[in-house]
Amino acid sequence: MHISKLHFIAATAQQAEQACAGGVRWVQLRVKNTPAAEWEALARATQQVCQRYGATLIINDNPALAQTIGADGVHLGKEDMDPTAARVLLGAAPIIGGTANTFADIERLAAAGVNYIGLGPLRFTTTKQNLSPILGLGGYETLLGQCWAAGLTVPVVAIGGILLSDVAALLGVGLHGVALSGAISHAPDPAAEAALFLDQLHPHAINS
Known part of the structure; x- marks a missing residue:
């Protein structure tokens, strides 16, 4: 199963569109405190964007909704349904x-x-409430070392306040890729910013 090196966390279909226009092919729709009908409508709109671009759509926190619309998958937080x-x-x-x-x-x-x-998270971010303890680059290095020692090979993606200048170091300690939200959606030109991140993650490939 292909796991993208760039996960874009979108709150709206418009954000997904901007990121996909820049080459993103993995969108996580993260919605909080939204009525079920509105959440489903937003998910279906985002799904249409992803289908146009051939992008994977992951629904955060809501396996039932992912099943209802036929999304590609679900991302589960620590307080959500057990993965099993x-x-x-x-x-x-x-x-x-x-x-x-x-x-x-x-x-x-x-x-x-x-x-x-x-x-x-890598560092402090305002995107998420109830932020877990900050790891920093050293924290990632330690945890990935423990993974290797234990023979765990599941792809691990960094998240939390990541900047373009962090990408090389994060890949250097063995992370599979990065998950981004504000770094792209708050940029003056989100599509161009997405393309810059992809270039860092795939220096010899286009739209990987």
């Missing part, structure tokens, strides 16, 4: 990702058979 239960609900094919902050989190998610792990 989500797998029973969704079946074998959909992608399931999970959020981690500690090695115990990583072990639990790997044992549950997730397809990838979002590990963070």
